[in-house]
Structure formats: structure tokens, C-alpha cells
Amino acid sequence: MNHLRTSLRQRLLLGTLLWILLSLGLAGWGLNRLFHDHVTRQFHAELRMHLNQLAAHLNVDTDGQPVIRATLSDPRLTRPYAGLYWQVDRLPAPGIPGRPGLLRSRSLWDFVLSVPDDHPAQGEIHDHRLPGPDGQMLRMIELVLRPEAAGSPALRLIVAANESLIEEPLAEFTRPLLIALSVLALTLSGALIVQLRFGLHPLLRLRNELTKLREGRQATVPGDFPSEIQPLVDELNEVLGRNLAFVERARAQAGNLAHAIKTPLSVMANAAAAEPGPLAALINSQVGIARQQVDHHLARARAAAAAQLPGQRCLLAPAVDGLLRLMRRLYETRSLNIAMLACDAHLAFRGEAQDVQEMLGNLLDNACKWARTTVTIDCQLDGHELRITVCDDGPGIPESDIARLLQRGTRADEAIPGSGLGLAIVDDLARLYGGSLSLGKAVSGGLQAALRLPAG
Amino acid sequence: MRLLLIEDETTLAKQIAGTLSAAGYTVDTAVDGIDGHFLGHEQTYDAVILDLGLPLLDGVSVLKRWRSAGRQMPVLILTARADWHERVAGIDAGADDYLTKPFHMEELLARIRALIRRAHGRTSDELRCGPLRLDTRSASVYLDGQPLNLTSHEYKLLACFMHRPGELIPRSELVDQLYAQDSDRDSNTIEVFIGRLRKKLPDNLIETLRGLGYRLKVPPT
Numbered sequence: 001m002n003h004l005r006t007s008l009r010q011r012l013l014l015g016t017l018l019w020i021l022l023s024l025g026l027a028g029w030g031l032n033r034l035f036h037d038h039v040t041r042q043f044h045a046e047l048r049m050h051l052n053q054l055a056a057h058l059n060v061d062t063d064g065q066p067v068i069r070a071t072l073s074d075p076r077l078t079r080p081y082a083g084l085y086w087q088v089d090r091l092p093a094p095g096i097p098g099r100p101g102l103l104r105s106r107s108l109w110d111f112v113l114s115v116p117d118d119h120p121a122q123g124e125i126h127d128h129r130l131p132g133p134d135g136q137m138l139r140m141i142e143l144v145l146r147p148e149a150a151g152s153p154a155l156r157l158i159v160a161a162n163e164s165l166i167e168e169p170l171a172e173f174t175r176p177l178l179i180a181l182s183v184l185a186l187t188l189s190g191a192l193i194v195q196l197r198f199g200l201h202p203l204l205r206l207r208n209e210l211t212k213l214r215e216g217r218q219a220t221v222p223g224d225f226p227s228e229i230q231p232l233v234d235e236l237n238e239v240l241g242r243n244l245a246f247v248e249r250a251r252a253q254a255g256n257l258a259h260a261i262k263t264p265l266s267v268m269a270n271a272a273a274a275e276p277g278p279l280a281a282l283i284n285s286q287v288g289i290a291r292q293q294v295d296h297h298l299a300r301a302r303a304a305a306a307a308q309l310p311g312q313r314c315l316l317a318p319a320v321d322g323l324l325r326l327m328r329r330l331y332e333t334r335s336l337n338i339a340m341l342a343c344d345a346h347l348a349f350r351g352e353a354q355d356v357q358e359m360l361g362n363l364l365d366n367a368c369k370w371a372r373t374t375v376t377i378d379c380q381l382d383g384h385e386l387r388i389t390v391c392d393d394g395p396g397i398p399e400s401d402i403a404r405l406l407q408r409g410t411r412a413d414e415a416i417p418g419s420g421l422g423l424a425i426v427d428d429l430a431r432l433y434g435g436s437l438s439l440g441k442a443v444s445g446g447l448q449a450a451l452r453l454p455a456g
Numbered sequence: 457m458r459l460l461l462i463e464d465e466t467t468l469a470k471q472i473a474g475t476l477s478a479a480g481y482t483v484d485t486a487v488d489g490i491d492g493h494f495l496g497h498e499q500t501y502d503a504v505i506l507d508l509g510l511p512l513l514d515g516v517s518v519l520k521r522w523r524s525a526g527r528q529m530p531v532l533i534l535t536a537r538a539d540w541h542e543r544v545a546g547i548d549a550g551a552d553d554y555l556t557k558p559f560h561m562e563e564l565l566a567r568i569r570a571l572i573r574r575a576h577g578r579t580s581d582e583l584r585c586g587p588l589r590l591d592t593r594s595a596s597v598y599l600d601g602q603p604l605n606l607t608s609h610e611y612k613l614l615a616c617f618m619h620r621p622g623e624l625i626p627r628s629e630l631v632d633q634l635y636a637q638d639s640d641r642d643s644n645t646i647e648v649f650i651g652r653l654r655k656k657l658p659d660n661l662i663e664t665l666r667g668l669g670y671r672l673k674v675p676p677t
Binding site (some may be wrong): 255258259260261262263265266267268269270271273274287291295322323325326329330332333353354357358360361362 | 465468471509535537538539540541543544547548551553556558559560570573574
């Protein structure tokens with residue numbers, strides 16, 4: 001029932017199927033009624049025809065006894081229990097007893113039809129339903145003729161036929177009718193399923209496009225849709241475009257704010273450094289804290305917006321290549337071996353290129369600061385996740401310090417330049433994207449930073 | 457050593473220029489991208505400190521124009537924009553180093569020294585030539601291990617010679633090394649400073665090539 005409420009296809013299918021069955025049921029019932037009426041009318045017309053024929057052939061002989069001068073035309077009247085019968089009764093008159101079955105068709109054989117005495121008027125035809133010979137149920141009509149001569153008994157003319165003469169053709173009609181209606185119902189249902197599939201195909205296509213959007217394989221919903229859906233798609237694209245513009249604007253503003261704050265911070269720090277003293281020391285420490293706060297909140301604000309934005313995807317290899325070029329240049333004097341172990345060209349991150357560069361930039365920068373000779377980065381696909389591992393051959397970190405290192409503003413060694421936010425920012429960004437950062441000991445003895453991120 | 461500083465925040469520019477001058481560098485300053493680009497394109501500098509968020513023409517565009525015009529002086533980007541993608545863009549545009557604000561002056565000086573050292577293919581902050589040893593970190597000169605007392609101008613001249621020992625240096629270039637672009641230049645004072653320097657150094661260490669310039673003689677090892 002729940003599925004019915006949520007599935008458009010099920011609703012349409014069930015609704016239309018019910019309608020088809022109801023319509024065909026009504027049509028079948030109506031046709032059956034019409035045919036039944038027609039057969040019944042025919043049956044009665046035939047009985048009347050035989051009654052008229054019987055009346056026409058009835059005569060009275062010289063002894064005053066009624067006789068049938070000629071044989072009635074229908075052969076069933078001569079075959080015993082054939083289903084069509086006639087009978088002439090003499091009704092009682094003063095001094096003359098009544099005699100049912102005075103004359104009978106041969107088909108009645110020795111059976112006498114017993115008709116209730118309901119005294120029909122002269123020329124009036126009455127209908128009755130009576131048991132007949134051979135267990136048959138009969139429909140009959142009767143006509144009473146009264147002779148003109150006074151004192152002569154009245155005669156009752158009866159024609160009867162087996163009820164099955166109505167039911168048999170009706171049954172013969174109903175069966176093929178039911179088969180035809182069933183075939184029609186099946187054909188309509190098949191056509192309905194095909195039509196639903198065809199008609200709802202654009203919705204399926206839209207769903208596939210939305211899946212691609214969610215997985216970051218595209219930034220908007222492309223293509224033409226039927227006029228009923230296109231406005232929805234256009235609105236969706238419009239909202240996506242606005243969101244993207246909003247995020248970019250927010251990023252630019254956050255960047256501008258950082259820029260606007262950091263330059264005066266530089267001026268203050270430099271001015272303080274020029275005149276050493278307690279005030280200078282205070283300014284220096286506060287400038288350091290302010291810088292940490294700006295970096296942290298800038299990174300978070302940017303990623304919080306982008307992580308919720310659908311349709312974001314970027315290839316990993318170009319982002320890593322750019323960072324490796326940067327690191328090799330920044331650490332040129334230390335002649336570090338900064339190597340990419342593996343990163344397939346098709347590997348992609350489901351998110352903003354800037355954010356993955358922010359995470360990997362911090363990890364690589366941290367590794368380069370501590371490494372003695374070698375820094376490695378390895379990118380692998382693990383199910384639906386990217387597993388990126390950055391290792392250095394530096395002194396590494398004791399296990400007890402690892403949790404502390406992911407806290408904001410903690411630095412493993414104050415002597416190494418840096419704000420101390422790097423790993424905490426990476427951890428924050430990874431979590432915003434539903435990933436994780438874990439630190440451990442590299443095979444070479446240094447720090448191993450393992451980043452898990454959603455693959456695109 | 458002559459540096460170009462392009463920074464639109466004038467207070468910060470003065471602070472940096474003051475520190476660099478105190479460290480023995482001659483500093484030209486520009487406050488927008490157009491002026492900065494012009495100076496970097498027309499003059500010879502040992503290194504450039506370039507801000508990215510500049511009025512009129514942004515820092516990355518300035519750098520790209522220099523590089524496409526074949527200007528290969530070392531460039532350090534000094535910016536508040538600390539995002540890694542911006543650093544990659546800066547390095548890809550042709551920068552040699554990247555320092556983010558706020559920064560320590562010592563770090564800036566160390567980076568500048570490293571840039572100049574790399575540009576001259578050296579690995580040490582010390583320059584040696586015969587009995588002379590020049591420490592670029594402390595801007596001090598030693599003769600046979602004894603500290604030599606030099607004025608700022610004398611140090612600048614000797615540093616220029618010691619970065620390029622045995623090389624002919626035109627007089628005009630020495631003038632450029634001594635005076636910032638916007639200062640009053642008196643080219644005749646070069647002879648005076650050379651004369652004073654010669655008195656403090658062993659005889660004939662600085663040769664005069666008449667009509668051409670000067671040369672620091674490399675003693676046979």
C-alpha cells in the first residue's frame with residue numbers, strides 16, 4: 001500500500017486497470033442483458049406464432065368435438081419430449097365436465113399440461129411457467145376461445161416450450177462474449193503497461209540524470225524533456241546555477257575578508273617585531289591566534305558550502321600534479337624526493353577541486369616539512385571511496401600525540417613553520433565530505449596520513 | 457643586490473622595504489600592477505617580491521607577462537591568499553616561491569636569500585672569494601676570518617661583486633645596485649665608494665676595466 005502511495009507508475013497502472021475491468025464488466029453485463037431480452041422476445045414471438053397456428057387449425061366436427069384439421073408445421077411437435085408442445089383443454093361448462101389435454105401434440109406423449117385456472121378473458125393471452133414432461137421447465141402461453149353457441153364449453157389453447165430454448169443460446173452467446181472481453185482486457189492491460197513505460201520514460205531519464213548530478217558526474221540536468229517536465233528541469237537547473245554562484249560569491253567574499261584582515265595583521269606583527277617588548281610579544285601571539293582563526297573558519301566556510309552542493313566532481317590526478325609541482329618548487333633547496341606512487345587518470349573526487357587541493361596541500365606540506373629525504377603520495381579506489389595516503393620518512397609522531405594533533409592550533413613542533421592548523425583543517429574538510437583522516441606510522445618510520453574521501 | 461617590491465598596502469611596503477634595506481638590499485617599490493610590471497620589465501632585479509591582490513593589474517597577470525616576455529628573475533609571491541589552489545596557480549604562472557601573510561620578516565629574508573642563491577646556482581648563504589667571505593644572512597664580510605667594517609653602500613657593492621666573481625660589471629649596473637629607482641642618483645660617487653672599498657680590501661682585488669666597468673679578481677686556488 002505504501003508502494004502504491006509512492007509510485008506514480010503503480011497508481012496509474014492500478015487505477016487504469018480497475019477502470020478497464022469495470023468498463024468491460026459493465027459492457028459484458030449490458031450485452032448479455034440485451035441478448036437475453038432479444039432471445040426472450042424471439043421465444044415469445046415463436047410461441048405466439050404456434051398459438052396462432054393452433055387456433056387457425058382448430059375446428060369442431062359434426063359431433064361438436066374440437067379437432068385439429070392439419071398438422072402444425074414445426075417437426076418438434078411430433079417428436080416426444082422435443083421441448084415444444086401444444087395442448088387443447090376443454091373448460092367445464094354447465095352439464096359438461098372440463099377435460100384437460102383433450103387434444104395434445106405428439107411431443108407431449110402421455111403427459112398432460114396442468115395449467116392453473118386463472119380465467120383469462122376472451123382472446124386474452126396469459127403467460128405461465130410450469131413443470132413439463134421429462135423434468136423440463138416450460139414457458140407457456142394460453143388462449144381461451146368461447147364458442148358462439150350457448151352452452152358449448154370453452155376451449156383453452158396452450159403452447160409451451162422448454163425454458164432451455166432461451167438459456168442455451170444465451171449460454172452459447174455468453175461464453176464467447178466472456179472470452180472476447182477477457183482478450184480485450186488483456187490487450188488493453190498490455191497496451192497500458194507499454195504506454196506507461198513509454199509515457200513515464202522521461203521521468204526515468206530524469207531520475208538517471210539526477211543520480212549523475214548527485215554523484216557529481218554533471219553539474220546540471222542536460223537534455224530536452226517533455227513540456228510537462230521541462231519547466232521543472234529548468235527550475236532545477238536555475239536553482240543549481242544560483243547555488244553555485246552563491247557559493248562562489250561566498251568563497252570570494254570569504255577570501256577577500258581573509259585578505260583584508262591578514263594584511264593589517266602583517267603590518268601589526270612587523271611593527272611589533274621592530275620594537276621588542278611585552279606589548280610586541282602580546283601582539284605577536286594575538287596575531288598568530290587571529291591568523292589561525294581566519295584560516296580555520298575560511299576553510300570551513302568554504303567547504304561547508306561546497307560539500308552540500310550537488311554536481312561537484314573533479315579529477316584527482318591534475319590536482320595532485322599541481323600540488324607536486326608546487327611542493328617540489330617550495331622545497332627545492334632541500335632536494336626532497338616527492339613521488340606519486342599511483343594515481344589513475346580516471347580517479348575523481350566527488351567534491352570541489354579547491355577542497356581536495358586544500359586537504360592534499362596541507363598533508364603534502366606537512367610531510368615535506370618533516371621528511372628527511374622522501375615524501376610519497378598514493379591514490380587508490382576502494383569501493384566508492386578514494387584512499388589517499390601521504391607518507392614521509394621524518395621522525396613520525398608518538399601514538400599518544402595523534403589525537404592532540406588533529407585539534408585546532410596544535411603543532412607537533414613549534415620550530416617548523418606553519419600555523420599548526422593543517423591537519424585539523426584536513427580532518428574538518430574530510431568529515432564535511434563524509435570522509436575521514438587517520439594518522440599512523442609509515443613503513444619508513446615517519447608519519448602516514450590516510451585520507452578517505454567519496455569517489456566521483 | 458637589487459630587489460623589486462610590489463605591494464599596494466603602503467605601510468606594509470615601507471616595513472618590508474625598510475627591513476630589506478637594513479639587510480643590505482637596494483629596494484624599488486611599486487604600489488600597483490601596471491607600475492610593478494613596468495619596473496620588472498625595464499629594470500634588472502636580483503629578485504622580486506610580488507603581492508597578488510594588486511590594483512590595476514593583478515599579480516598573477518604581471519608575472520605571466522614577465523615570463524612570456526622572457527624575464528626570468530626569481531619571484532616570490534607574498535600574499536594573504538593562502539589557499540593551495542592559489543599557490544599552485546602562482547607557481548604555475550612562473551613564481552619561484554610563495555609566502556603567505558601574516559609572515560615573519562626573518563622568514564621573508566631567508567626566502568629572498570634562498571631565491572638569490574638558487575638563481576646563482578649556489579647552495580650556501582655564504583659567498584667566498586679568496587680571503588673574502590660574505591655571509592648573506594648577517595650581511596657581514598670577513599677578510600681572512602676577521603670581520604670587515606663596511607658601510608651600507610660598500611657592502612652592497614662588494615655583495616654585487618661577490619655574487620659574480622671574475623665577471624665584468626658595468627658601472628651603470630653598480631649605480632643601479634646602490635640607488636633605488638626613485639632616489640637622487642649621483643653616478644660619480646661610484647668611484648668614491650670603489651676607492652673606499654679598495655682601501656679595506658687586499659690590493660688589486662677590484663680591477664678597473666677602463667670605459668667598461670669593474671671586476672672582482674678571482675685569486676688562483
